[in-house]
Amino acid sequence: MSYTQELLREKFPAKQDVVTEITNLEAILNLPKATEHFVSDVHGEYNAFDHTLRNGSGNVKQKINENFGGRLTPRNIQEFATLIYYPEDKLAYRKKNVATQDELDQWYLNTIARLVEVLKITATKYTRSKVRKAMDPNYVYITEELLYNDQQELDKRNYYNQILHNLVALHQADEFITVTCYTIQRLVVDHLHVIGDIYDRGPAPDKIMDTLMKYHSVDIQWGNHDIIWLGAVSGSALCIMNLLRICARYNNLSIIEDAYGINLRHLSMFAEQNYTDIKAFRPKTIEDSEVISADERKQITQIHQAVAMIQFKLEGQICQRHPEFKMNNIVLLDKINYENGTIKIGDKTYPLTCDCFSTIDPKDPYKLTAEEEKVTRSLLDSFENAAKLRKHLNFMMDKGSMYKCYNGNLLFHGCIPVQKDGSFQLFEFDGKKYQGKGLLDFFEKQLRKAYSEPQKNDDLATDMVWYLWQGPLSPLFGKHAMTTFARYFIEDEDIHVEKKNAYYNLRKEEWFCRKLLNEFGLNADEGHVINGHTPVKKGSQPIMANKKMIVIDGGYSKAYQPTTGIGGYTLLYNSYGLQLVTHHPFTSKEDAIKNGRDILSTRRVVNQELKRQTVADTDTGREIKEKLQILRNMLADYKQS
Known part of the structure; x- marks a missing residue:
């Protein structure tokens, strides 16, 4: 047995x-098969992400339209939808703008009755037991009495109406409306997939992680920007320098200090002593971002240089430790002529646009100074002991993976490294070769080992985590090299180019997507490959390869929206099939509450099932x-x- x-x-x-x-x-x-919700590359944009979760990528409003399309005006439908998204805020706003108590009481009665109707629709896909678990325990009895009784029956009508009146008379209407709205949100989407890159660029990845930790059902496919955070608490000084550099570049160091309580004072003092205000390292800002003072900008610029220089030194060290990584093309500090300010790369010599090399010894350019060693050791200790960060990343490890096979679809953030002919590229290490699915399995094993056994000294697993960030055969990076140094110091844009893996051309081909699905043991006739990582630029299509490939990185990050022209893609998969949802850029929660502004733009059917899918499928x-x-x-x- x-x-x-x-x-x-x-x-x-x-x-x-x-x-x-x-x-x-x-x-x-x-x-019926319950609804899956796919999001990707949210990059710390909490407000837009939170709104998308609350409206279920338009699912809530669709339910309202289906039930009230002929009974409510479009404006009233949007008002009702916004109430379901933000019940506490909308209730407060409503009460401020109501003329009389009698008018408010009538609004309560109408609203509760409508909410129960929407709840009935969203509950039809689930067992009573599952619906009950989604309800607030304090209101289970009342909700079930309203939900499972037909108020149109004469014998029950007075009973039903008396429950509504009592909720108002006993001052329970606000709380009942609030918990019912959250039950609807909970039921409108059964499971959430986050296809990578929760961290970096945007201001509040910590709030996104807090939200995901409370979410009822979720999985995460790690992105390259998530990896450097996981590497930071695994003991990779190089991952720490990369994430600090990105935070400085996008004026987001408050995430480190305020959100995660990591003290950067030692780093700041070191940077102030050794670096000046150089334009190339000033933080990037966007039009509606908070204006920073000249002193603050200078401090961030100095920190930016300090961590970048340590990063370049540590990159040289790791490439010397691991020649098998084949990444000598990023080892450049020994190629600089420090006297005349030039650098030789290959057969060409380039002038350097700026000079911030005061901490580099030309005779031993990859050696950290004593003070850099001290700063690095301090940061390693701080990241290891950051309790809130560790809690968030423990959750990411628990719910995360390099890829996910789920209901016939293949989900991963970046790519599967391949040659131009579509054959899987080989990563050779310690006498073994890894490719395709086996390559992702290998890297996941290394990451889990590094995370479970944090090392402050150089070790293979931790170095592998950094390789996932920018290695040429990393499934999360997908380019031949990261040209970070050149972008700071060399004006010639030809040297800035990061050549993409052949995967990104081949994924437009149906035969190649079928090959990927077969590699992971999925049905190539029915399955789809779902990616993030690469923003879909204006004029490009997110659906490719005869609908076998779907890319849903459409610009959650405000930094990408000028390129994509939209506010992001999401994907829904319900019993009728797959729908791609295009979103407008999110304005603000206040705009949504006061003006009914929603970010849903358009839906596009990817495929429609000939037979409605059930749980059995x-x-x-x-x-x-x-x-x-x-x-x-x-x-x-x-x-x-």
Whole structure:
């Protein structure tokens, strides 16, 4: 008898228990497939991300339109939708703008009745048990009485109406409306997929992580920008310098200090002593960002230079430790002529646009100074002991993976490294070769090892985490090299080019996407590959390869929106098929509440199922079928005994 069989026998010890469970599971298999929600590359843009979760990428409003399209005006539909998104704020705004108490009471009665109607629609895909778990425990009885009774029946109408009136008379209307709105949000999407890059660029990745930790069902496919944060708490000084450089570049050092409580005072003092105000290292800002003072800008610029110089030195050290990484093209400090301010790369010599090399010894350019060693050691200690950061990244590791096969689709952030002919590229290490799915499995094993056993000294697993950030065969990077140094110091833009892996051309081809699905054991006729990582530029298409490839990085990050022209893509997968959702750039929560501004733009059907999918067609359905077979065997045993 298997372990699963033993557990089921303990849980269902009697014949009637087994009959009841078989009946329950068979019924569940016939429910419609619940909705999956896909987001990617949110890059710290909490407000836009939060709004997208609250409206279910337009799912909430669609439910309202389906039920109230002929009964409410478009303006009232939007007002009602905004209430469901932001119940506390919308209630407060409503009460400030109501004329009389009688008018408010009537609004309460109408609103509660409408909310119950929407709740009925969203609850139809689930068992009563699952719906009950989504409700606020304090209001389960009242909600179920309203939800499962037909107020149109004369015998029940007075009963139903009295419950509504009591909620108002007993001053429970605000709380009931609030919890019901959150129940609707909870039920409108059953599962969330985050296809990488929660961190960097935007101002509040910590708030995104707090939200995900409270979310009812979620998985994460790690992105390259997530990796450097995971590497930072795994003991990679090089990952720390990269993330600090990016935070400085985008004026986001407050994430480090204010959100995660990591003290940068030592680093700041070191930077002030050794660096000046150089334009190339000033923080990037966007039009609606907070204006920073000249002194603050100078301080960030100095920190930016300090961590960049340490980064370049540590890159040289890691490439010397691991020649098998084949990354000597980024090792450049020994190629500089410090006397005449030039650098030789290959056969060409380039003038350097600025000079901030005071901490570099030309005779030993990759050696850290004593003070740089001290600063680096201090930062390693601080990142290791940052409790809130560790909590967030523990969750990311627990819910995360390099890729996910889910309901027939293949989800991963970046790419599968391939040659131009579509053959998988080989990563050779320690006498072994890794490619395709095996390459992703190998890197995930290294990351989990590095994270579970943090090292402050150089070790292979931790160095591998950094390789995931910018290695030429990293599935999360997907380019031949990261030209960071050149972008700071060399004017010639030809040397800035980062050549993409052949994957990014081949993913437009259906045969190649089918090959990927087969590599991961999925049905190539039915499955899709879902990517993030590369912003879909204006004029380009997010749906490729005869609908086998879907790229949903559309510009959550404000830094990318001039390139993409939109505010991001998301994807919905329900019982009817896949829909790509295009969003307008998000303005503000206040704009949504006061003016009913939504960020949903348009929906595009990717594919439509000929037959509406049920739970039986999902991964959960397959698990239920396996359980049912065991239960039927148990029932047969009970009948014979």
